[in-house]
Amino acid sequence: MISISLCMIVKNEEQVLSRCLDSVKDLVDEINIVDTGSGDGTVEIARAYTDRVYFFEWTGKFTDARNESFRHATKEYIIYLDADDVMLEEDRAKLKKLKNSLDPAVDSVSMYYNAGVDEFGNVTLKYRRNRLVKRSRYYRWEGDCHNYLNVYGNIINSDISITHMKIQHSxxxxxxxxxxxxxxxxxxxxxxxxxxxxxxxxxxxxxxxxxxxxxxxxxxxxxxxxxxxxxxxxxxxxxxxxxxxxxxxxxxxxxxxxxTPRPEMCSRVGYIFQCKGEYESAIYWYELATSHKEDPDKWSFTYPAYSTWYPHLQLCVCYDRITNLEKAYEHNELARKFRPKDKNVLYNKELLEKKMGID
Incomplete structure (x- = not known):
């Protein structure tokens, strides 16, 4: 079994810090928290979880603070989180399993970052990040903003996700x-x-x-x-x-x-044609968006809505406009699987059932 240091940088995170730490505290062997100038109860909350709380004067660069947090790690691997991140139960189980089975020859494990979630629990934006890294490789953070770890070596991709659950946007x-x-x-x-x-x-x-x-x-x-x-x-x-x-x-x-066309591109092109009333062309592009097969090893941005509920919802509208009610109803039901209480979806369902004489 490998050992893991959690490294975090925080500032004025009293609203979310406990939620984050509660979701991961039993999965790591050490918690290192670097405070960059909190004026609320963040430090007191951090000290309830660890005595490894440090202070670092903010330089205007996240890179400097993140590298400082890594400097305090002592375990074999480092995992990093932001205060408004959490590990959901399914991902906690996956990380626990990984911790027990990871080959020490691995330098880095990438995980999905679910950067946004809608009101129905659907991920709105995700991408991969090198999330669990070997401390002895001394990887460094780079970039003034939207930092990244300069990682190389033996990297494996996992299906573990870190979920971002922000309360407010800066x-x-x-x-x-x-x-x-x-x-x-x-x-x-x-x-x-x-x-x-x-x-x-x-x-x-x-x-x-x-x-x-x-x-x-x-x-x-x-x-x-x-x-x-x-x-x-x-x-x-x-x-x-x-x-x-x-x-x-x-x-x-x-x-x-x-x-090859991305769903994000296809759905936008479909909407342009839809707004022009060119419904057959819109249908072509929306259906192309829904046919996309996700690449589990993709590292760049993925916006799942553009291959799931969104094109299906628009296909419902387009098929209704050309009076193909069966296809309109079919696509609305597909959208409903992702957004079961969406007001637009429920309105479409009621309207189409009236048109089709469905009791």
């Missing part, structure tokens, strides 16, 4: 980190341009986001998966700016990098 915090980076005259990597574009988009700065995504796409360097989603996310910005031509062009440009 609006503008990450954007300011990038703005400070610009003010210092720091050079941006392709990755920086992608994530800066994401921050600009989330803050409604669509024109600037388009510029940042375009810089990522035009650079020869950079991860191809970032370029796929730079095209798709840039299309969203064009959509918000009512530029349908730019939106469509950006969506199809994603094919230059993905080679």
């Amino acid at each position: 609006v503008g915090r990450n954007l300011s980190i990038y703005e400070d980076k610009i003010a210092r005259g720091d050079e941006f990597s392709p990755r920086d341009y992608f994530y800066y574009g994401n921050e600009l988009r989330e803050n409604g700065l669509y024109k600037q986001a388009i510029e940042s995504y375009t810089k990522n796409i035009e650079l020869k360097e950079g991860w191809v998966e970032d370029k796929v989603y730079a095209c798709i996310n840039r299309a969203d910005c064009y959509h918000y700016l009512n530029d349908s031509q730019g939106e469509m062009s950006s969506l199809f440009e994603s094919l230059c990098y993905s080679k």
